[in-house]
Amino acid sequence: NAGVMQNPRHLVRRRGQEARLRCSPMKGHSHVYWYRQLPEEGLKFMVYLQKENIIDESGMPKERFSAEFPKEGPSILRIQQVVRGDSAAYFCASSGGQPVGQPQHFGDGTRLSIL
Amino acid sequence: AQSVTQLGSHVSVSEGALVLLRCNYSSSVPPYLFWYVQYPNQGLQLLLKYTTGATLVKGINGFEAEFKKSETSFHLTKPSAHMSDAAEYFCAVTPDRGSTLGRLYFGRGTQLTVWP
Numbered sequence: 001n002a003g004v005m006q007n008p009r010h011l012v013r014r015r016g017q018e019a020r021l022r023c024s025p026m027k028g029h030s031h032v033y034w035y036r037q038l039p040e041e042g043l044k045f046m047v048y049l050q051k052e053n054i055i056d057e058s059g060m061p062k063e064r065f066s067a068e069f070p071k072e073g074p075s076i077l078r079i080q081q082v083v084r085g086d087s088a089a090y091f092c093a094s095s096g097g098q099p100v101g102q103p104q105h106f107g108d109g110t111r112l113s114i115l
Numbered sequence: 116a117q118s119v120t121q122l123g124s125h126v127s128v129s130e131g132a133l134v135l136l137r138c139n140y141s142s143s144v145p146p147y148l149f150w151y152v153q154y155p156n157q158g159l160q161l162l163l164k165y166t167t168g169a170t171l172v173k174g175i176n177g178f179e180a181e182f183k184k185s186e187t188s189f190h191l192t193k194p195s196a197h198m199s200d201a202a203e204y205f206c207a208v209t210p211d212r213g214s215t216l217g218r219l220y221f222g223r224g225t226q227l228t229v230w231p
Binding site: 004006031033035040041042043044045048056059091093095101102103104105106107108109111 | 124156219221223224
């Protein structure tokens, strides 16, 4: 499977726990984007990363959320001390080449539920 | 920042009828434009994109969209709906073309229902 891989597909956490969401981009892609989708809404940009660098985190909440894309391994979106409002679908997308204008390819998402 | 407006959160058509999903963007400088489709519990799949050149763009599954700069619109159409077209459709745009950031701005989506 050469597509964007996200895991887990479903994640259940209790309030106060940590959530880790993983994303492996398409082969050859070096640009990774994370988006959040709330019910009845479109996707909202969170963060844009290249290998070992955060390029744009203007959509990330100031607290509890962090992201990384290490030299080796998948990109990780980490949510500390989760709250009910964090329940959403989180999508990762990747692209190759110059970022602007290149289509982004999406994974199937991680659906996070907070009890 | 860009904003994207999709008129009509729900659109219903009969099988075989014309599909028209509307999208307007806010920037006076044309961005790059995309339409994505999302089936239940899946990610987004690219239908088509406009970057440069011909303003009528053809995509997968018989869909096409026309970029109209004067109307800041990028409406999605399909001449004849099929049951398998039932899904949610998202219009997305990039920042203006001078930006080096690739983030997408999405509309709120249009849920397409196709009646037999």
